[in-house]
Amino acid sequence: MAYTRKDVTTLTRTEKRRFVDALLEVKRRGEYDEFVRTHIEYYVADGEKGLRAAHMAPSFLPWHRRFLLDLEQALRRVDPSVTVPYWDWTKDRSATASPWTADLLGGTGRGGDHRVTAGPFAYDGGAWPIRVNVTDIAYLTRDLGRSADPITLPTASDLKWALDDPVYDTAPWDSTVSKGFRNKLEGWGPGRGAASWRNHNRVHRWVGGAMVGGASVNDPVFWLVHAFVDLQWSRWQARHRDSRYLPAEPPGLGNAQRGRVVARHERMPPWDVTPDQLDDHSAIYRYA
Protein backbone atom coordinates (compact mmCIF):
# COMPACT_ATOMS: atom_id res chain seq x y z
CA MET A 1 0.00 0.00 0.00
CA ALA A 2 1.18 3.47 -0.79
CA TYR A 3 2.60 5.48 2.08
CA THR A 4 2.07 9.17 2.71
CA ARG A 5 4.50 12.07 2.56
CA LYS A 6 3.31 14.82 4.87
CA ASP A 7 3.64 18.55 5.20
CA VAL A 8 6.47 18.94 7.71
CA THR A 9 4.41 21.33 9.82
CA THR A 10 1.89 18.56 10.50
CA LEU A 11 4.36 16.03 11.92
CA THR A 12 3.78 14.98 15.51
CA ARG A 13 6.59 15.15 18.02
CA THR A 14 7.09 11.40 17.60
CA GLU A 15 7.10 11.57 13.80
CA LYS A 16 9.74 14.28 13.88
CA ARG A 17 11.90 12.29 16.28
CA ARG A 18 11.65 9.12 14.19
CA PHE A 19 12.49 10.98 10.97
CA VAL A 20 15.55 12.56 12.59
CA ASP A 21 16.64 9.29 14.20
CA ALA A 22 16.37 7.44 10.88
CA LEU A 23 18.49 10.12 9.15
CA LEU A 24 21.14 9.88 11.85
CA GLU A 25 21.21 6.09 11.56
CA VAL A 26 21.53 6.19 7.74
CA LYS A 27 24.38 8.65 8.29
CA ARG A 28 26.00 6.41 10.90
CA ARG A 29 25.88 3.46 8.51
CA GLY A 30 27.79 5.46 5.91
CA GLU A 31 24.92 5.30 3.43
CA TYR A 32 24.14 8.99 3.59
CA ASP A 33 27.52 10.06 2.26
CA GLU A 34 26.90 7.98 -0.86
CA PHE A 35 23.92 10.20 -1.61
CA VAL A 36 26.14 13.26 -1.29
CA ARG A 37 28.67 11.73 -3.70
CA THR A 38 26.02 10.73 -6.21
CA HIS A 39 24.56 14.23 -6.33
CA ILE A 40 28.00 15.75 -6.90
CA GLU A 41 28.83 13.18 -9.56
CA TYR A 42 25.69 13.73 -11.62
CA TYR A 43 25.71 17.51 -11.54
CA VAL A 44 26.86 18.09 -15.12
CA ALA A 45 26.41 21.65 -16.38
CA ASP A 46 24.87 22.34 -19.77
CA GLY A 47 27.83 24.24 -21.20
CA GLU A 48 29.96 21.13 -20.97
CA LYS A 49 30.23 17.81 -22.73
CA GLY A 50 28.38 14.75 -21.60
CA LEU A 51 24.97 13.55 -20.53
CA ARG A 52 23.35 15.70 -17.87
CA ALA A 53 20.76 13.73 -15.97
CA ALA A 54 20.22 15.60 -12.72
CA HIS A 55 20.24 19.35 -13.44
CA MET A 56 19.76 21.77 -16.33
CA ALA A 57 17.88 18.98 -18.07
CA PRO A 58 14.37 17.58 -18.49
CA SER A 59 15.22 14.67 -16.20
CA PHE A 60 15.76 17.08 -13.28
CA LEU A 61 12.37 15.96 -11.92
CA PRO A 62 12.48 12.18 -12.42
CA TRP A 63 16.16 12.10 -11.36
CA HIS A 64 15.41 13.74 -8.04
CA ARG A 65 12.22 11.69 -7.65
CA ARG A 66 14.26 8.50 -7.84
CA PHE A 67 16.99 9.99 -5.66
CA LEU A 68 14.39 10.74 -2.95
CA LEU A 69 12.94 7.27 -3.25
CA ASP A 70 16.37 5.76 -2.62
CA LEU A 71 16.90 7.91 0.49
CA GLU A 72 13.39 7.15 1.67
CA GLN A 73 14.04 3.44 1.19
CA ALA A 74 17.19 3.74 3.29
CA LEU A 75 15.25 5.56 6.01
CA ARG A 76 12.46 2.98 5.95
CA ARG A 77 14.93 0.13 6.35
CA VAL A 78 15.80 1.77 9.65
CA ASP A 79 12.23 2.64 10.59
CA PRO A 80 9.35 1.51 8.33
CA SER A 81 7.10 4.25 9.68
CA VAL A 82 9.26 7.05 8.30
CA THR A 83 8.57 8.97 5.09
CA VAL A 84 10.21 12.14 3.75
CA PRO A 85 8.18 15.21 4.72
CA TYR A 86 7.92 18.22 2.44
CA TRP A 87 8.53 21.87 3.23
CA ASP A 88 6.09 24.27 1.58
CA TRP A 89 8.30 27.34 1.45
CA THR A 90 5.48 29.41 -0.04
CA LYS A 91 3.56 28.98 3.22
CA ASP A 92 6.17 28.48 5.95
CA ARG A 93 8.57 31.32 5.36
CA SER A 94 10.01 32.03 8.77
CA ALA A 95 13.67 31.27 9.51
CA THR A 96 12.78 30.37 13.09
CA ALA A 97 9.67 28.18 12.66
CA SER A 98 9.20 24.70 11.14
CA PRO A 99 11.31 23.05 9.79
CA TRP A 100 14.07 25.13 11.46
CA THR A 101 13.33 24.06 15.03
CA ALA A 102 15.69 22.29 17.41
CA ASP A 103 13.55 19.13 17.34
CA LEU A 104 13.88 18.81 13.57
CA LEU A 105 16.54 20.44 11.37
CA GLY A 106 17.92 23.04 13.77
CA GLY A 107 18.18 26.68 12.75
CA THR A 108 20.40 29.00 10.80
CA GLY A 109 24.18 29.08 11.25
CA ARG A 110 25.97 31.36 13.68
CA GLY A 111 27.57 34.62 12.65
CA GLY A 112 30.99 34.38 11.01
CA ASP A 113 31.35 30.83 9.83
CA HIS A 114 27.61 29.99 9.52
CA ARG A 115 28.04 26.81 11.50
CA VAL A 116 24.75 25.23 12.57
CA THR A 117 24.91 25.02 16.37
CA ALA A 118 21.42 23.84 17.34
CA GLY A 119 19.44 20.69 16.70
CA PRO A 120 20.36 17.12 15.77
CA PHE A 121 22.61 18.12 12.86
CA ALA A 122 24.83 20.54 14.78
CA TYR A 123 28.48 19.51 14.60
CA ASP A 124 28.97 19.50 18.36
CA GLY A 125 26.32 16.80 18.68
CA GLY A 126 28.74 14.46 16.93
CA ALA A 127 26.09 12.67 14.86
CA TRP A 128 26.38 14.69 11.65
CA PRO A 129 30.02 15.09 10.61
CA ILE A 130 30.39 16.26 7.00
CA ARG A 131 32.69 13.73 5.33
CA VAL A 132 32.02 14.40 1.65
CA ASN A 133 32.40 18.06 0.87
CA VAL A 134 33.69 20.56 -1.66
CA THR A 135 35.62 22.43 1.05
CA ASP A 136 37.62 21.41 4.12
CA ILE A 137 35.02 21.96 6.84
CA ALA A 138 33.37 19.08 8.69
CA TYR A 139 30.39 20.99 10.08
CA LEU A 140 27.03 21.80 8.50
CA THR A 141 26.56 25.45 7.51
CA ARG A 142 23.45 27.56 6.84
CA ASP A 143 22.70 31.21 6.32
CA LEU A 144 18.91 31.36 6.19
CA GLY A 145 17.77 34.37 4.19
CA ARG A 146 21.34 35.18 3.13
CA SER A 147 22.24 37.62 5.90
CA ALA A 148 24.93 39.60 4.06
CA ASP A 149 22.70 40.36 1.08
CA PRO A 150 19.17 39.19 1.93
CA ILE A 151 16.83 37.48 -0.51
CA THR A 152 13.27 36.27 -0.01
CA LEU A 153 11.94 32.78 -0.56
CA PRO A 154 10.07 32.24 -3.81
CA THR A 155 6.33 32.79 -3.51
CA ALA A 156 3.14 30.97 -4.40
CA SER A 157 2.85 33.14 -7.49
CA ASP A 158 6.36 32.13 -8.56
CA LEU A 159 5.23 28.53 -8.30
CA LYS A 160 2.01 29.25 -10.18
CA TRP A 161 4.04 30.78 -13.01
CA ALA A 162 5.74 27.39 -13.43
CA LEU A 163 2.62 25.28 -12.88
CA ASP A 164 0.62 27.26 -15.44
CA ASP A 165 2.96 26.30 -18.28
CA PRO A 166 1.29 23.43 -20.15
CA VAL A 167 4.53 22.26 -21.79
CA TYR A 168 6.87 20.07 -19.73
CA ASP A 169 10.12 21.28 -21.29
CA THR A 170 11.35 22.72 -24.56
CA ALA A 171 14.45 22.46 -26.76
CA PRO A 172 17.33 22.84 -26.18
CA TRP A 173 16.25 21.26 -22.87
CA ASP A 174 18.76 23.17 -20.76
CA SER A 175 19.13 26.09 -18.34
CA THR A 176 18.55 28.68 -21.07
CA VAL A 177 14.98 27.78 -21.98
CA SER A 178 12.45 30.46 -21.07
CA LYS A 179 9.43 28.23 -21.57
CA GLY A 180 8.45 24.92 -20.05
CA PHE A 181 7.42 23.81 -16.58
CA ARG A 182 10.72 22.08 -15.79
CA ASN A 183 13.10 25.04 -16.01
CA LYS A 184 10.59 27.44 -14.52
CA LEU A 185 10.52 25.14 -11.50
CA GLU A 186 14.24 24.31 -11.49
CA GLY A 187 14.78 28.05 -11.61
CA TRP A 188 17.44 29.15 -14.09
CA GLY A 189 16.24 32.62 -15.01
CA PRO A 190 17.75 35.20 -17.36
CA GLY A 191 19.96 38.02 -16.15
CA ARG A 192 22.36 37.87 -13.26
CA GLY A 193 22.36 37.78 -9.50
CA ALA A 194 19.32 37.36 -7.28
CA ALA A 195 16.86 38.32 -10.02
CA SER A 196 17.85 35.21 -11.98
CA TRP A 197 17.28 32.77 -9.11
CA ARG A 198 13.83 31.23 -9.34
CA ASN A 199 11.85 28.63 -7.41
CA HIS A 200 14.07 25.58 -6.62
CA ASN A 201 17.38 27.37 -7.22
CA ARG A 202 16.27 30.30 -5.11
CA VAL A 203 15.36 28.02 -2.18
CA HIS A 204 18.86 26.52 -2.25
CA ARG A 205 20.30 30.04 -2.08
CA TRP A 206 17.91 31.21 0.65
CA VAL A 207 18.99 28.32 2.88
CA GLY A 208 22.62 29.14 2.09
CA GLY A 209 25.76 27.46 3.40
CA ALA A 210 26.04 23.86 2.32
CA MET A 211 22.85 24.13 0.25
CA VAL A 212 24.53 26.54 -2.20
CA GLY A 213 27.31 24.13 -3.16
CA GLY A 214 27.69 20.88 -5.02
CA ALA A 215 27.47 18.99 -1.72
CA SER A 216 24.04 20.45 -0.92
CA VAL A 217 22.76 17.00 0.07
CA ASN A 218 24.76 17.39 3.30
CA ASP A 219 21.92 19.54 4.61
CA PRO A 220 18.95 17.26 5.32
CA VAL A 221 16.61 20.07 4.28
CA PHE A 222 17.61 19.03 0.76
CA TRP A 223 15.08 16.19 0.98
CA LEU A 224 12.27 18.38 2.30
CA VAL A 225 12.90 20.87 -0.50
CA HIS A 226 12.93 18.19 -3.15
CA ALA A 227 9.83 16.48 -1.79
CA PHE A 228 8.01 19.77 -2.34
CA VAL A 229 9.56 20.09 -5.82
CA ASP A 230 8.40 16.55 -6.53
CA LEU A 231 4.89 17.44 -5.34
CA GLN A 232 4.84 20.25 -7.91
CA TRP A 233 5.40 17.74 -10.69
CA SER A 234 2.35 15.82 -9.51
CA ARG A 235 0.33 19.04 -9.31
CA TRP A 236 1.43 20.00 -12.79
CA GLN A 237 0.36 16.59 -14.12
CA ALA A 238 -3.07 16.96 -12.50
CA ARG A 239 -3.42 20.40 -14.04
CA HIS A 240 -2.32 19.41 -17.55
CA ARG A 241 -3.75 15.95 -18.14
CA ASP A 242 -2.70 15.82 -21.79
CA SER A 243 0.90 16.89 -21.17
CA ARG A 244 3.76 14.48 -20.70
CA TYR A 245 7.48 14.39 -20.01
CA LEU A 246 9.48 15.74 -22.94
CA PRO A 247 11.44 15.01 -25.02
CA ALA A 248 9.48 11.94 -26.02
CA GLU A 249 12.27 10.83 -28.36
CA PRO A 250 16.04 11.39 -28.23
CA PRO A 251 17.30 14.41 -30.19
CA GLY A 252 18.16 13.42 -33.75
CA LEU A 253 21.47 13.01 -35.53
CA GLY A 254 23.30 16.30 -35.73
CA ASN A 255 21.32 17.84 -32.88
CA ALA A 256 23.68 19.41 -30.34
CA GLN A 257 21.63 17.88 -27.51
CA ARG A 258 21.94 14.34 -28.81
CA GLY A 259 23.36 12.12 -26.10
CA ARG A 260 23.14 14.93 -23.56
CA VAL A 261 19.54 14.65 -22.35
CA VAL A 262 17.42 11.68 -21.29
CA ALA A 263 14.34 11.15 -23.45
CA ARG A 264 11.11 9.67 -22.08
CA HIS A 265 12.00 6.03 -22.65
CA GLU A 266 15.76 6.20 -22.21
CA ARG A 267 17.68 4.91 -19.25
CA MET A 268 18.37 7.60 -16.67
CA PRO A 269 21.71 7.02 -14.94
CA PRO A 270 22.75 5.91 -12.42
CA TRP A 271 19.62 3.78 -12.38
CA ASP A 272 18.13 1.30 -14.80
CA VAL A 273 14.93 3.30 -14.99
CA THR A 274 13.35 5.68 -17.50
CA PRO A 275 11.57 8.99 -16.90
CA ASP A 276 8.43 7.29 -18.17
CA GLN A 277 8.65 4.69 -15.42
CA LEU A 278 8.81 7.42 -12.81
CA ASP A 279 5.89 9.36 -14.25
CA ASP A 280 3.34 8.02 -11.76
CA HIS A 281 4.25 7.55 -8.10
CA SER A 282 0.75 6.80 -6.82
CA ALA A 283 1.47 3.10 -6.26
CA ILE A 284 4.43 3.94 -4.01
CA TYR A 285 3.54 7.13 -2.15
CA ARG A 286 1.10 9.96 -2.12
CA TYR A 287 1.16 13.51 -0.78
CA ALA A 288 -1.07 14.67 2.05
Next chain:
Amino acid sequence: MIVNAEGAPDGARRESAEPARPGPGRRTRRHLLRGLIAPAVAVTLAPLVAASRPPGEAGPSRAPDPTRPPRPAPAPGGPVEAAAFEETYRGRRIRGVRTTDGRALGGDDTWHVTVDGRPLHLMRRADGTWMSMVDHYGSYPTPLEAARGAVDELGPREHLLPATHGDGGHDLRRGRHGVHP
Protein backbone atom coordinates in the same frame (compact mmCIF):
# COMPACT_ATOMS: atom_id res chain seq x y z
CA MET B 1 15.65 -0.99 -28.31
CA ILE B 2 16.21 1.48 -25.59
CA VAL B 3 19.78 2.68 -25.49
CA ASN B 4 21.56 5.06 -23.24
CA ALA B 5 23.70 7.99 -24.28
CA GLU B 6 26.66 5.87 -25.20
CA GLY B 7 24.67 3.36 -27.12
CA ALA B 8 24.88 0.70 -24.45
CA PRO B 9 21.75 -1.42 -24.23
CA ASP B 10 19.30 -0.40 -21.61
CA GLY B 11 19.98 -2.44 -18.54
CA ALA B 12 23.73 -2.43 -19.05
CA ARG B 13 25.42 -2.61 -15.73
CA ARG B 14 26.34 0.76 -14.38
CA GLU B 15 29.85 -0.36 -13.61
CA SER B 16 30.57 -0.82 -17.27
CA ALA B 17 28.46 1.96 -18.68
CA GLU B 18 29.76 5.06 -16.85
CA PRO B 19 27.23 6.98 -18.87
CA ALA B 20 27.60 10.44 -17.40
CA ARG B 21 31.31 10.74 -17.96
CA PRO B 22 32.39 10.30 -21.55
CA GLY B 23 36.05 9.91 -22.25
CA PRO B 24 37.31 13.36 -23.15
CA GLY B 25 35.94 15.04 -20.06
CA ARG B 26 37.33 12.38 -17.80
CA ARG B 27 40.73 12.61 -19.40
CA THR B 28 40.78 16.36 -18.95
CA ARG B 29 39.93 16.05 -15.29
CA ARG B 30 42.80 13.69 -14.81
CA HIS B 31 45.16 16.16 -16.42
CA LEU B 32 44.04 18.64 -13.83
CA LEU B 33 44.10 16.12 -11.03
CA ARG B 34 47.64 15.06 -11.72
CA GLY B 35 48.83 18.64 -11.69
CA LEU B 36 49.95 18.62 -15.30
CA ILE B 37 48.57 22.08 -15.73
CA ALA B 38 49.75 23.50 -12.44
CA PRO B 39 53.45 23.82 -13.45
CA ALA B 40 52.44 25.67 -16.57
CA VAL B 41 50.44 28.03 -14.44
CA ALA B 42 53.43 28.74 -12.26
CA VAL B 43 55.67 29.46 -15.22
CA THR B 44 53.31 31.55 -17.28
CA LEU B 45 51.06 33.32 -14.84
CA ALA B 46 53.23 36.27 -13.85
CA PRO B 47 53.92 37.66 -17.35
CA LEU B 48 50.35 37.01 -18.44
CA VAL B 49 48.98 38.85 -15.48
CA ALA B 50 51.36 41.73 -16.00
CA ALA B 51 50.34 41.97 -19.61
CA SER B 52 46.63 41.62 -19.05
CA ARG B 53 46.10 43.66 -15.92
CA PRO B 54 44.00 46.68 -16.80
CA PRO B 55 45.25 50.16 -15.86
CA GLY B 56 44.42 51.03 -12.28
CA GLU B 57 43.86 47.46 -11.18
CA ALA B 58 46.00 46.64 -8.19
CA GLY B 59 48.67 44.01 -8.61
CA PRO B 60 49.63 41.03 -6.48
CA SER B 61 50.92 43.23 -3.67
CA ARG B 62 47.49 44.64 -3.01
CA ALA B 63 46.44 44.16 0.59
CA PRO B 64 43.06 42.70 1.53
CA ASP B 65 40.49 45.44 1.84
CA PRO B 66 37.77 44.61 4.37
CA THR B 67 35.72 47.58 3.23
CA ARG B 68 35.43 46.23 -0.27
CA PRO B 69 31.82 45.50 -1.23
CA PRO B 70 31.03 41.80 -1.14
CA ARG B 71 29.79 41.63 -4.71
CA PRO B 72 31.78 43.99 -6.90
CA ALA B 73 31.29 44.91 -10.52
CA PRO B 74 32.64 42.70 -13.33
CA ALA B 75 36.36 42.66 -13.86
CA PRO B 76 37.54 45.32 -16.29
CA GLY B 77 38.46 43.69 -19.54
CA GLY B 78 36.87 40.40 -18.65
CA PRO B 79 38.13 36.98 -19.61
CA VAL B 80 37.60 37.37 -23.32
CA GLU B 81 40.57 39.69 -23.62
CA ALA B 82 42.68 38.40 -20.75
CA ALA B 83 44.48 35.07 -20.66
CA ALA B 84 44.91 35.17 -16.88
CA PHE B 85 43.85 37.06 -13.80
CA GLU B 86 45.18 37.45 -10.31
CA GLU B 87 43.89 39.45 -7.39
CA THR B 88 43.31 39.43 -3.65
CA TYR B 89 39.64 39.47 -2.87
CA ARG B 90 38.42 39.63 0.74
CA GLY B 91 41.79 38.36 1.86
CA ARG B 92 41.84 35.44 -0.56
CA ARG B 93 44.33 35.05 -3.37
CA ILE B 94 42.48 34.34 -6.61
CA ARG B 95 44.39 33.23 -9.70
CA GLY B 96 43.13 32.04 -13.04
CA VAL B 97 44.71 31.04 -16.30
CA ARG B 98 43.04 30.04 -19.50
CA THR B 99 43.80 26.57 -20.77
CA THR B 100 43.08 25.05 -24.12
CA ASP B 101 42.39 21.56 -22.91
CA GLY B 102 38.80 21.87 -21.92
CA ARG B 103 35.55 20.23 -21.17
CA ALA B 104 33.62 23.25 -22.32
CA LEU B 105 31.82 22.73 -25.60
CA GLY B 106 33.79 25.50 -27.25
CA GLY B 107 36.95 23.73 -26.18
CA ASP B 108 39.03 26.88 -26.18
CA ASP B 109 37.77 28.72 -23.14
CA THR B 110 38.50 26.61 -20.10
CA TRP B 111 40.08 28.11 -17.02
CA HIS B 112 42.23 26.73 -14.27
CA VAL B 113 41.36 28.78 -11.21
CA THR B 114 42.77 28.64 -7.70
CA VAL B 115 41.81 30.31 -4.43
CA ASP B 116 44.71 30.52 -1.97
CA GLY B 117 46.51 28.05 -4.20
CA ARG B 118 43.77 25.44 -4.08
CA PRO B 119 41.90 24.51 -7.25
CA LEU B 120 38.38 25.82 -7.74
CA HIS B 121 36.50 23.62 -10.16
CA LEU B 122 34.45 25.74 -12.56
CA MET B 123 31.62 24.56 -14.75
CA ARG B 124 30.29 26.27 -17.86
CA ARG B 125 26.64 27.02 -18.52
CA ALA B 126 25.12 26.95 -21.97
CA ASP B 127 24.66 30.71 -21.85
CA GLY B 128 28.43 31.09 -21.46
CA THR B 129 28.38 31.95 -17.76
CA TRP B 130 30.36 30.18 -15.06
CA MET B 131 29.60 28.38 -11.83
CA SER B 132 31.81 26.77 -9.18
CA MET B 133 31.63 23.75 -6.91
CA VAL B 134 30.91 25.95 -3.88
CA ASP B 135 28.28 28.01 -5.68
CA HIS B 136 26.16 25.61 -7.69
CA TYR B 137 22.75 27.24 -7.96
CA GLY B 138 23.69 30.39 -9.78
CA SER B 139 26.30 31.55 -12.30
CA TYR B 140 28.55 34.47 -13.16
CA PRO B 141 29.57 36.21 -16.39
CA THR B 142 33.31 35.57 -15.95
CA PRO B 143 35.58 33.02 -14.25
CA LEU B 144 36.93 35.80 -12.00
CA GLU B 145 33.45 36.68 -10.82
CA ALA B 146 32.68 33.01 -10.26
CA ALA B 147 35.82 32.81 -8.12
CA ARG B 148 34.78 35.90 -6.16
CA GLY B 149 31.34 34.36 -5.71
CA ALA B 150 33.00 31.23 -4.33
CA VAL B 151 35.06 33.34 -1.92
CA ASP B 152 31.84 35.03 -0.78
CA GLU B 153 30.52 31.60 0.20
CA LEU B 154 33.63 30.54 2.13
CA GLY B 155 33.69 30.98 5.88
CA PRO B 156 36.68 32.68 7.53
CA ARG B 157 38.49 29.40 8.25
CA GLU B 158 37.04 27.43 5.35
CA HIS B 159 39.24 26.46 2.41
CA LEU B 160 38.91 24.57 -0.81
CA LEU B 161 40.31 21.07 -0.81
CA PRO B 162 44.05 20.75 -1.47
CA ALA B 163 45.06 19.87 -5.02
CA THR B 164 46.23 16.44 -3.95
CA HIS B 165 42.61 15.67 -3.12
CA GLY B 166 41.34 16.76 -6.50
CA ASP B 167 40.60 20.11 -8.02
CA GLY B 168 37.82 21.18 -5.75
CA GLY B 169 35.46 18.33 -6.27
CA HIS B 170 36.71 15.94 -8.92
CA ASP B 171 38.06 13.60 -6.34
CA LEU B 172 34.55 13.21 -5.06
CA ARG B 173 33.39 12.12 -8.48
CA ARG B 174 35.69 9.16 -8.78
CA GLY B 175 34.95 5.69 -7.62
CA ARG B 176 31.49 4.41 -7.04
CA HIS B 177 28.67 5.31 -9.29
CA GLY B 178 25.14 5.51 -8.15
CA VAL B 179 23.34 4.80 -4.96
CA HIS B 180 23.88 1.49 -3.30
CA PRO B 181 21.38 1.21 -0.49
